[in-house]
Amino acid sequence: MYHLFNYEATLASSLRAQWQLDDVLRRDQELDFSRNLMPESLARTAELEQLNPFEQRILNQISAHQYLSIFGVVEEFILPFLLDHARPSFREDDWRIRAILNFAGEEAKHIHLFKRFHQAFVRGFPVECQVIGPSEAIGAEILKHDPLAVGLVILMIEWMTQQHYLGSIRDDHDLDPLFKSLMKHHWMEEAQHAKLDTLIVDALAERRSENEIQKAIDEYFEIGAFLDAGLQTQAGFNLDALERAVGRKLEDRDAILDQQHQAARWTYIGSGMVHERFKSTLETLSPRAAERIAEAAPLFA
Ligand SMILES: [Fe+2]
């Protein structure tokens, strides 16, 4: 198989792009709750006519809390997946093992970073926001699947962080600079991860028949449906937090719930599904796989 990326070059660019936690958020820094935290293209709260501008901003901030929590969950299953993938044939290629361990180390750092942002959020936000979980149980459920399916989900997540970063620049309606910096720094390292994960996916797909690849795509959809159900539950938790924060019950709750669930579908699934690089990896695996995922994508738009 022809490889667009290689371990040696990707390790070199990873090491150049690396940052420290304090470059993004020091322990003593506070988020600016007089501003939005999430790009509107992801949170989609400004279009909710049922809410006044103050309430829209509170829901935008709750959507940022969701972002920190969902990425916390996601990074926690990426890390063991990488460690499992590093172990076999670790003597074969010095560049490969260093690149994958560096990738794993960066994801461990991202878990740490998302936790640090989460602590800052909790310090500054007036009410408690509930999260789906526990993350160990979510991770265990996902990791039960075919490694090729898990690898594709991870690849999709890595490419989607580019969309998130671009969103934070494009529709910068008074966004908190620290949250923008989070998206920028995360993408800087994810851009390298996505290349490595492309190589991992290629290796996992090697010597598989078309039928076996389609089975992995079935499982990719199973993981997607599982994540989607979690996002729906989370949308409900978010509205509970909004009601507590603004001190009123939402009359139009079902409609707001559907709209916010759809926003989360785009943020955590759809924006990766339609990424050109993700689509081209699928295309090299199997044109049918690319077609199946393209057919499902409008549901997550
Ligand atoms: Fe990450």
Ligand SMILES: [Fe+2]
């Ligand atoms: Fe990553």
